Amino acid sequence: MQSIRQTLKNTLTLRHLDLLADVAELGSFSAAAEKEALSQPAVSQQIRALETFFGVRLIERSGRHMRPTEAGRAVLAGAGRIRDEVEAMQEAVQPFRAGRAGRVRIGTGATACIYLLPPILGALKREMPGLDCTVRTGNSPEIRRLVEENALDLGLVTLPAPGRSLEVTPIFEEDLVAVCPAAEAPAGPITAAALAARPLVLYEDAGHTRLLIDGWFAAAGLQPKPVMELGSVEAIKEIVGAGLGWSVLPASSVRPGKAGGLGSVPLEPRLCRRLGLVLRRDKRLTAGLREVIAALRAGLTG
Incomplete structure (x- = not known):
């Protein structure tokens, strides 16, 4: 095992593997040499050294192009994993080198x-x-x-x-709740029929949360007709707080003690989003x- 490791240390480098990948991708030694700013003989020599290391032919001519052999494809697959590991190591040491964590x-x-x-x-x-x-x-x-x-x-x-x-x-899972001016909040849960009878200020209909709300009303045979549709939860809360309507919002947006004059009421039946x-x-x-x-x-x- 020690002799194999020593041979690996002395003869196999990432440069060899990169050149093999270049030849396989570009189809010729000359194209690989041009890409890497090397002479064609230098590329050929390093590919031969790589083949000597593995003891098997890695590149063969197919028509006018060079193609990896089956063994070459196996080496290229391993080279891809090696590059991924090297990138992972670079990422891991970056905070120590540059004072950053990405x-x-x-x-x-x-x-x-x-x-x-x-x-x-x-x-x-x-x-x-x-x-x-x-x-x-x-x-x-x-x-x-x-x-x-x-x-x-x-x-x-x-x-x-x-x-x-x-x-x-x-x-994460959270309830959606009816939101209203604090003075108008009923004591218990509110049904779809009772909520639909009030002026509604709802999300614009571009996202999943609005689809959930519409589906909740539809399950009761209702179709909400909002007086306003807004894209901002903070704008909705301001409109509701001004007494211009009720809404349905995630419970996290109207936490107790931070609702700013708003009341929240559970929905009946319960509606939640994941x-x-x-x-x-x-x-x-x-x-x-x-x-x-x-x-x-x-x-x-x-």
Whole structure:
């Protein structure tokens, strides 16, 4: 074993593997040499050294192009794993080298951004000052699309969250409640029929939460006809607080003692929404991303 390790140390480098990948991708020694600013004989020599190390031919001519042999494809697959491991090691040592812990791009709805994330991300920032978290708000379909496109690393969205390329983990459930001026709040739960008889100020119909609300009314044979539709939960609360209507909002947005003159009433039957974490199935979990996921799990499930 020691002799194999010594041979590996002396003869096999990442440069060899990169050149093999270049030849396999570009189809010729000359193209690989041009890409790497080397001479063609230098590339040929390093590929031969790699073949000597493994004791098998890795590249063969197919027509006018060079192609990896079956053994070459096996080496290329291993080279891909080695590159992933090297990138992971670079990510792991980055905080020690540059005083940072990386950057994580999070997407979520406005309600979660205002009422759920600040204490979680605040605590995480105190523990990891070098971690840079950016948050983008939008409706759940938009956030899901941005995660699929890799424009965001992680999403916290209302479920369900369809998408073959996504890994979805349910993480949080909360009630939706009727919200009204505090002086108008009834003593007990309110039905769909009673709520529909009042002027309604609801979310714009672009997101999952509005679909849940419409579905709750539809189950009672009703179709809500809001007097206003707004995209901001804070704007809705201001309108309701001014006595211009009632709304249905997540319970987290009207916490006791912080409702600012608003009252909240349970719905009958109960209506709740589920939030989940979404990320690409092929997403490489950096150290920073793992810390953010762990913090969200602890903060929302605890």
